[in-house]
Structures are given as structure tokens and as C-alpha cells.
Amino acid sequence: MIKNLVIVESPAKARTIEKFLGKEYLVMSSMGHVVDLKKKDLGVDIEHDFEPQYEVSPDKKKIVADLRKSSKGAKTVWLATDEDREGEAISWHLANQLKISDEKTKRIVFHEITKSAIDRAISNPRNIDINLVNAQQARRVLDRLVGFELSPLLWKKVKPALSAGRVQSVAVRLIVEREEEINNFKISSSYRVIADFEIEKKESTHQVRAELPKRFKTKKEAVEFLEKCRGSEFKIENIETRPAKKSPAPPFTTSTLQQEASRKLGFSVDNTMRIAQNLYESGKITYMRTDSVNLSNLAISMAKKEIEKSYGKDYVKTRKFATKSKGAQEAHEAIRPTFMENKNIKGREQEQKLYDLIWKRTIASQMSEALLEKTNIDISVSQSKEKFVAKGEIIKFDGFLKVYFESTDEESQEEKAGVLPPLELGDQLNMKEIQASERFTQHPPRYSEASLVKKMEELGIGRPSTYAPTISTIQRREYVVKEDRKGEPRSYKQMTLKNDDIKEELKKENSGFEKGKLFPTDIGTLVNKFLMEYFDDILDYNFTASVEKEFDEIAEGRKEWNQIIKEFYGPFHDKIEETTEKTKKFSGERLLGKDPETGKNVYAKIGRYGPMIQIGDTDSEEKPRFAGLKKNQSIGTISLEEALELFKFPRSIGEYEGEELTVNIGRFGPYVRHKNAFYSIKKEDPSNVDRERAIEIIEEKRKQADQNTIREFKERPDVKVLKGRYGPYIKIDKKNFKIPKGEDPEKLSLEDCIRISEDPKNAPKKRFRKKK
């Protein structure tokens, strides 16, 4: 019999802790929450003070049963879930589910997984803090009420299967509004002047590059200035040198890790988290879902030792960082290597890269500041009041820069300041060339996944465990798409003064190139418009912050959670009812003009299945005609001509193998149809697909299918052994069957296939209903 049962949230944590505690302790994990509001219906009893209707989550039934069994025999059950609102609630639900007496239940917390922290926790147990639990219940119930009343309203008014919520709807709003800003952005240009000088010093020639701080609004002004430069003398008028310091960034939180991995390694938020999870489970890094920048004393002393060993004492400067982000709960340490002496790890390439980033960032955070010397040199122009400025930067002591430099989102136009030659006051410079180039203002950047996470964190919306899932949700609902945009060529004017001559050129550059940025779709834009019109309070950027304040008051025992929810729900529910009754379908309908053939109205709108064009009015006697939009078309921008073009489908484009070939646009995009089979048109515009190209597409797919076929049987053409994304499988008619281990897919006979298909172990699992 076990004396002590310790329950934590994560199995990897359980394994670590078990090592610290002796044989008298059994450590198990709950795998997060085990109880939630019931899945079906609202799950909240509105009539009775918003009583939550809880159930053990289906996938946690076994875990709860196992925990119950182990807890029965234990003398003491230690609830060691995280020290935050959710963790407290998990402990409370566990206590309720395990049905253990209060006397043998103890609640303990630790924020770092070290022997001393755990020992300290064990000797300082407390009871479950019911106020904190109530704050969690309020949070949970509020999110359910908002999500499960707003979403059905969208199904009625906009389109089925949509969703809305406190977090995701604000994330969508950010992206929609950024796009509006971009659309309203007026590009302007100005002229930037850069001069290249030369100077002889100590028998060698040095180059000096300087920029005019002022930019000229017009070409005329820029040329006038170049005229003045012609024949001017350039003299060093002022040299200013000042010391500067650079400090390292704090260690990683979930959000900053996602941002840096995106900028430096090009990882998606989702990928970063998956890799970090692997590193965590193999014991290489600490927990990866955290909002804390704090390092344990143990970690700091390990870092110190490592820095001393690798770089010397001068490079050590330990620090404690304080969390600045809103609503941080700091239940864990910052993300860091478990053992600082492991500079490298074995593993997959991506794991090594991410680990390297974490190692460097952590080590750098405990290193000395970099000491710099910044120099500004003013260069006068004898025939003008303007002055050129040359900037230099010398690193006197590299400090943390030896290992790590934080990157930024902004791709700046500024050139990096370098080392300046030894110049003195009064020196004359020889002008080699002065260039005035037209530069354009840039619209605000679209969000990437990582910069959206950064913004969400700033607003206090979402938690480390939900950033990645939220970003997936808004893409899965097709509110937002992640896309690349090819840049477009743009010309700019450039005037060059060289050898006393001013030359003007028209140059080309690429502008607007974007990779992996988030764009709102028509549906995202429309849903946002609807919610902003009727539920702007929920979409308010401060909504979460203000309810969090209320949750804090509940946690402090100063307010009743049911009361807080009641005050919110009353007006919210009224608004839901009112909107349900008083508003019509919200389709974003836009009248494009009249169909020249029939004279009927042509509309662009959102229909049951997404963006479409409608010819004819809904209430007219004749049924309107419909056509779906192509990818990259939008109801906001499509022209009447483009809209009418869509009605030219399905197009018959000839015959092949004695059967008709048609091109059409369906639910999953454009396709070629031939002999009852569908072939997706992925690359080109379906309007341009002719017979020849269609045959190519068909043959390509057939070839692909051929290569993926391992076995075929003449007597039963519906039975095949195929090679899929996840390895070989058997296909019979339209059902797929797993091939058990030990069977060689290359050698399966028809009888083998049928035998395998009849074994219930290999039966196709019920498909998880997941709409893409």
C-alpha cells in the first residue's frame, strides 16, 4: 500500500517529481482538467443561479477511475496542480471526483521543479482556496454563455457552423481592422539623400557614408539640394561620441518563444509548440506553456557556472526579471534548458534548432550588458544649411551579444551603423557620389501568427495554452487565411550627383512581398461586422481586461461569482433575443449591377456555403441563379464582369476516351470531371483550362494513383493495397483498413486482404467529425 499519492497535471512533471520524492510517494497525473461543463447544451442552469452542470470529460473517465483507485489506499492525497486559477479548479474537481475525506487531502504548490521547492511545498500544505475556484467557475461559465449564445445567432443570421467567443472573435477583429487600415492607407513618397565620401588619412583612403536627416517632399526640392551640393565643400563640423548600453532580453515565455522561433527559424506557432512539447517530454527543457520570465535560483546558478566556464567571469551578470504582461499568472518558470551545461542536444534538426534558441536566450539573460560607443558626425555643406550625418557604432564589450541577439518584426530601412574611420573636426571630405532616391511610406504590416500572439498577449486575451489553438480555430472557421503575397514591381525615381553631373533614372523595386501573413476572408469580415454592430461590448479590446478585474475580486473573496455572471448575462441575453427577432439575414449583400442578358439584378453575398453571386432577386417568382466565387475573389471587390464570368460554368471542353470533359467550380474549388471522376484544378484559373490541359491533369492524377498502388486484384477490382500518407493500407470499395504489424503489404493476397478487413481490430475508426 502506498502512503502518499501526489497528483500533478502533466505526466512528464510526474516522472521528474517521483525521482525527488522517496519510495513512500506515488506520483500520478490528471492530464489537465478532468471535469468540464457538459458538452451538450448550455451546461449552465440559468434559472438556478447559473449552477454549472459538470461531467467528467469523456477522454478522462479512465484517468479519474485510476486516480480514484490509487487514492483509496493512500493515507494522504497531495493535490499538486499548478498554482493558478485553473490549477486550483482542477484540484477542486479532483477532490470532488475522488471522494476522499478532507482530512487526508492536502493542497500543495510549487513553481519550480527542484527538490528543495518540492520539500518546502510538502511541509507547507494548505486547503483548497474556494474563492480562487469560484473565479475559475465564473471564467468558465462566462465563456460558455458567450460562446454558446453568440454562435447559434451566427448560424441563424450569417451561416451555419460558425463560431464566436471572447478570445477568437477579438483575434479576428484585429486582423479585419488591420486590413481596413491597409486599404485606407495613402501611400506618399519622399526623397532620401545618401552621400558617399572619401578621405585620405595616414596614407590610406577611407570611405564614409552619411545620410541627410531631412527628407525632401518633392523631386524639385531634392534636385535643388543636389544642385547646391555640386561644387560645395564638405567639412566635418561636429563629432559627438557617447557611451551606450544594451541589455539582454528576459528568458522565453510561450509568447516570446513563438515570436522568436517564427522570426529566426521560420516556424509556425503550432510547430514551435509541438517541438517544444517533445523537448519537454524528453526532459530537455522546462515547461513550455508559461507566462513567466522568472528563473529559479537553481537555474540562475547553473547559468552563472556555465557562463563563467565558457566565457569568463566578466560576462556574468545575473538578473531577476519581472513579468509585465497583463493577467500573467506565473504558475511555472520561464522556458529554459533543464541543464544549462548541455549546450547542444541530440535529436531532430528542428529540435536542435529550437533548443539552441532557448539555450542562448536563457544564458544571455544572465550575461553582462554590451557596452557600445555611438558616434554622430555632422558634415556641413558649404552652399546649404543642411547637414549630412554619419553614424558609427563600436562595440567596446560584447557581453551578452556574444551569444544572442533578439530580432524584431520591423524590417527597417535604416542601414546598420558600422565602424567609422578616425575622423577629426575640420577634416575635408571628397564627395564621390550623392544619391536622392524616392522612398515610399509603408502601410502597417499584416499580422503573422506570431505577431498576432504578441498583440493578444498585450491585450491580455488568451493564455499560453490557447494561443496556438486559437490561431488554428480562426483559420479552420475560414475567418482568416495564412498566405504569401508576391510583391509587385514598382518604379521609383533616383537622382545621382557624380562627377559634377546630375543623372536621373527610373528604377524598379519589388514592393508588397509578404510571407505567411494573415488575411481576413469575406466571412471573417462579415462576421466581424455583424458582431461589431450588435455586440461591440464583447469585441471591445478591454472586455477581457475588465472581466479579469471582476474575477480577481471573486478570487479575493470580495464578490460572489454568481452575482457577477448575473449582472453580465441579463443585458447580454436581452441583446441576443432582440437581435434574433429584429434583424434579418446578414449576408453582406452588394449590388453589382444588372445582368445584360436578362436585366436582372446581380448581387455578391455570403450564402449558406460561402461567398457567391446571385442573379435575380430572392423574392421574385423565378428562382435566382447562383455561382460560387473563385479563390482570391472577394464579395467586396468583385466586378460585374468577373461575376458574370462565373456563370459560364460548367463548361464542356470536349471529349476524351469517348466521354465528355467538363470544367466546373465546386465546393472544394475548381475541377475537371470525366467519367464520373473528379480532378482538382490546383494551379491555374479554371477559365483557361482547355481539353489538352484537362487531359494532362487527368493523366497526372492517374500516374500518381498508379504509383500509390501496391497490389491490385483482377477478380476484385474494388480491393486494393495502397500507399498513403501514413503508410500502406487496404481499400475495399470506399472503406480503409489498417494493415496489422507483421504483414508484408507487398505480398498480401486477395484472401489476406479480406481476412484483414473482417478483423474488427483493423476496422476503420469512426471519423472524428472535423469540418475543414
Next chain:
DNA sequence: CAGTGAGCGAGCTTCCGCTTGACTT
């Protein structure tokens, strides 16, 4: 996986936050 969109009506969809495997074709 595939040709819809109004309307008829049944039955479905949906939230956020805490955790991992099981699973996909």
C-alpha cells in the same frame, strides 16, 4: 469530398483552458 444557395424542417454546428496520445489516407 463534389454541382448547394430561397423555402419547408429535423438535426447538426459552438466557447476557453488545462493536458496528451490516438488518429488520420
